[in-house]
Amino acid sequence: MTDRKRKELFISLLGLAPVILVFLAFRAYPLGDVIYKSLTNWDGLFRQDFIGLKNYARIFNKSYFWLTLGNCFIMFINVPIQVLVGLVVSTLLYEKTPGWRFFRSLYYLPQIVSAVIIGYLFAIFFSYGGPVNAALKSVGLQRFAIQWLGNRWTAIGVVILALVWINIGWQGVLMLGGMSAISPSVLEAAKIDGANFFQRTFYIMLPMIGRVIEYSFIYSVAWTFTGLFPFIYSITNGGPGYDTTTLDFLVYEKAFREDSALGEACALAVILLAIVCLLTLAQRKISARANDWSE
Amino acid sequence: MKGLKRIRPSAVAIFLVFAVLAATFVFPFYYMFANAFKSTPEYYKNDFKLPERLDWSNFATMISQFRIQVNLLNSLFISASSVLLTALLGIVASCVFAKRPFRGSEAIYLVIVFSMFMPNQVTIIPLYFLYSKLGLINTPYAVIICYLAASMPSTIMLLTAYFKGIPDEICEAAVLDGCGFMGIVRNVIYPMGKPAIAVNATFVFLRTWNDFLTPLVLLTKKESQTVVVALSALVSRYQSDPPYQMAGLTIATVPAIVMYLFFQRYLVEGVNAGSIK
Structure with a gap:
């Protein structure tokens, strides 16, 4: 290695050093720590004895863990709904009717507002004395004016509605981007061959943005496991009981609201991480598949 | 017409x-x-x-009694610092990955980018205890460091991809003109990479401004909290006074909407660059 080369390498390493340092101290170290502590009876203070997999065994024996995990899977319903609505919206946006830019911006708006604030708006809207019930009463549907957030299924419904609502814009922008990457000449050719709007949509557009749809699908599934915390916190606070608690909310609850069982909280965090990793690996596999038409 | x-x-x-x-x-x-x-x-x-x-009396009370301006300033300081630090470290590192790869740099790149999928709930428990040992709980620095670490993967992914598209010839010309590594970063990569840097800065700002879990855990005193966390306490305390709640929500929302009006273009580009949400 020449002197110049060595000096270049040294400078490159110097450039990476801060990032690597931050990464090791604030990503890698906590990751290792949380895995180690999940194997102890850590209480946040002095007790920290190695107890093997006992925390995991204890968690798997608790009914609220399975209830919580079940809630996560129920929340998955939001994914196909938001992908479907996003597809419809983007297909219509692609037609570029007057005002489409404005609508696109408006639908994206909830994405830039804090999720907690959106959550509180939903909580206020669906509270017993809130605008939704007021509207129902005013059109004579009193019997549907209920405690939306006091019952497991309606509360989950409200959360799912919130998740779909805030993501319509994101889905729309993402898929419209995929559609814009399709060469217009392809659609022109189909038009000349006599394909109508629906044929063009179903036989050309959708297959060609297949990869974007897959991406958004799997991204949203992973997000459903990790991004629900602010919504649950503000809309239902996990209640009634554990009826609307999701795994990411449970980690917070166990670690920072209940005393002592921090080892268990760490084990929960590791379980969450394992699930997300599996989903991410699936994502990698799918996006590695070469069906990129946009090139 | x-x-x-x-x-x-x-x-x-x-x-x-x-x-x-x-x-x-x-x-x-x-x-x-x-x-x-x-x-x-x-x-x-x-x-x-x-x-x-x-x-305007709800807003007046919000300022005189609740002292929301303190929390707004906290949020601004935290988000602005996160944006600047992320950009600074991210640009230099991405420049190495894109223009000065060496044996092993690809592996470092992959490890960092892959850590993007690590949820914050996983690292927040050890970090809370680490910060309390360092005496950083209730300081903005605790949150800023978290954001810096959490924003790095997406930043590096976006910037490295973009910097790779800058022709090598321009960098070589800069070297002939006597530029060192930092000279190339300052005179070539930074000016030519501005669009991607702006997209990234917009996303980091909005994400950190709106984030909830990290500041909720690390900032427990009202006067050190970000506006979103302070308001979540206010909203649950004033259940009987909806207009006051609404004023609070409005105050936390308006800055984000203003950002949106100015930087909307970048957001649309960013979503389509993939992976950023």
Whole structure:
């Protein structure tokens, strides 16, 4: 290695050093720590004895863990709904009717507002004395004016509605981007061959943005496991009981609201991480598949 | 107008669908803004109507009693520092990955980018205890460091991809002109990479401004909290005073909306660059 080369390498390493340092101290170290502590009876203070997999065994024996995990899977319903609505919206946006830019911006708006604030708006809207019930009463549907957030299924419904609502814009922008990457000449050719709007949509557009749809699908599934915390916190606070608690909310609850069982909280965090990793690996596999038409 | 274009019936139908959908997006924000300017009795009389007059007293109380401006400043400091630090470290590192790869740099790149998928719930427990040992709980620095670490993967992914598209010849020319590594970063990569840097900065700002979990855990004192966390406490405490709640939500929302109006273009680009949410 020449002197110049060595000096270049040294400078490159110097450039990476801060990032690597931050990464090791604030990503890698906590990751290792949380895995180690999940194997102890850590209480946040002095007790920290190695107890093997006992925390995991204890968690798997608790009914609220399975209830919580079940809630996560129920929340998955939001994914196909938001992908479907996003597809419809983007297909219509692609037609570029007057005002489409404005609508696109408006639908994206909830994405830039804090999720907690959106959550509180939903909580206020669906509270017993809130605008939704007021509207129902005013059109004579009193019997549907209920405690939306006091019952497991309606509360989950409200959360799912919130998740779909805030993501319509994101889905729309993402898929419209995929559609814009399709060469217009392809659609022109189909038009000349006599394909109508629906044929063009179903036989050309959708297959060609297949990869974007897959991406958004799997991204949203992973997000459903990790991004629900602010919504649950503000809309239902996990209640009634554990009826609307999701795994990411449970980690917070166990670690920072209940005393002592921090080892268990760490084990929960590791379980969450394992699930997300599996989903991410699936994502990698799918996006590695070469069906990129946009090139 | 150059010859009125024939309006297709399908366009009208689409426009109507959009307008109905738009109403569901406008209404919650209308409701929030309109009621923020009402007194409590006026709210209970009719919460759907526009306020009779603009009553700023909810906001005045928010400032004089709740001292929301302190939390706004905290948020601003945390988000601005995160944006600057992320950009600084991210640009230099991405430049190495894109223009000065060496044996093993690809592996480092992959490890960092892959850590993007690690949820914050996983690292926050050890970090809380690490920070309390270092005495950083209730300081903005604790949160800024978390954001720096959490923003790095997406930043590096976006910037490295973009910097790779900058022609090597320009960098080589800069070397012939006597530029060292930092000279190339300053004179070539930074000016040519500005669009990607702006996209990234916009996303980091919004994400950190709106984030909830990290500051909720690390900032427990009211005067050190970010505006979003402080308001979540306010909203649950003032259940009986909806206009006051609405004023609080409005204060936390307006800065994000202003950012959005200015940097909307970058957001659309960013979503389509993939992976950023």
